Amino acid sequence: xxxxxxxxxALSIQEGENxxxxxxxxxxINNLQWYRQNSGRGLVHLILxxxxxxxxxxxxxxxxxxxxxxxxxxxxxxxxxxxxxxYFCATGGAGTALIFGKGTTLSVSS
Amino acid sequence: KAGVTQTPRYLIKTRGQQVTLSxxxxxxxxxxxxxxxxxxxxxxxxxxxxxxxQRNKGNxxxxxxxxxFSNSRSEMNVSTLELGxxxxxxxASSLDPGIGNTIYFGEGSWLTVV
Numbered sequence: 001x002x003x004x005x006x007x008x009x010a011l012s013i014q015e016g017e018n019x020x021x022x023x024x025x026x027x028x029i030n031n032l033q034w035y036r037q038n039s040g041r042g043l044v045h046l047i048l049x050x051x052x053x054x055x056x057x058x059x060x061x062x063x064x065x066x067x068x069x070x071x072x073x074x075x076x077x078x079x080x081x082x083x084x085x086x087y088f089c090a091t092g093g094a095g096t097a098l099i100f101g102k103g104t105t106l107s108v109s110s
Numbered sequence: 111k112a113g114v115t116q117t118p119r120y121l122i123k124t125r126g127q128q129v130t131l132s133x134x135x136x137x138x139x140x141x142x143x144x145x146x147x148x149x150x151x152x153x154x155x156x157x158x159x160x161x162x163x164q165r166n167k168g169n170x171x172x173x174x175x176x177x178x179f180s181n182s183r184s185e186m187n188v189s190t191l192e193l194g195x196x197x198x199x200x201x202a203s204s205l206d207p208g209i210g211n212t213i214y215f216g217e218g219s220w221l222t223v224v
Contacts, residue, residue: 030210031210033212033213035215040198040220041217041218042114042116042200042215042216042217042218043200043202043215044215045212045213045214045215048210048212050210088153090153090213092207092210096141096143096158096160096165096166096206096207096208097143097155097158097166097168098143098145098153098155098202098207098213099155100152100153101152102152103152
């Protein structure tokens, strides 16, 4: 079953623009993680945000978490063509399992 | 520090055969998890091993099994392969995801069943 659901499913922007992806989840969480996946490759960990944190930054990435709304957002500023990928949020499921949404496919054109 | 290493990267098997995939976690990580990714079902949790013990299992048939060795390396096995088992199988390692540590993934093993 899907815990996290990303929105939008697909996003197309120009280089230099910002990209915002949203994630909603259903149950209480201890943390939420964002991953990037380039076509046919493995998952690259981007950011982990804990339930007691509201915002976290890493380079051009900014993640927010609103536990009252059970939602998170990932903002990529000044997008580059190399940011073209699928982005997934993942929350802790039963014990140690991650439950993923279906992802947002981001396309950045130059 | 080397990342999560999976072998083989690509393989083709015939229906009814079995397959074994291997995963070497990041040095010092005692937890290894396996996930299946397909276009239809997305990313789904298979199982997690911690210190050689299966600690958690997803909703997959018994044809899917795994094990972890004393050096934390892990293998997963799929027996009696079906066409629907064609997928990207991802291994992940962590110090201990049960306490909120970051989970790192390998590049995956692409399995095609014909």
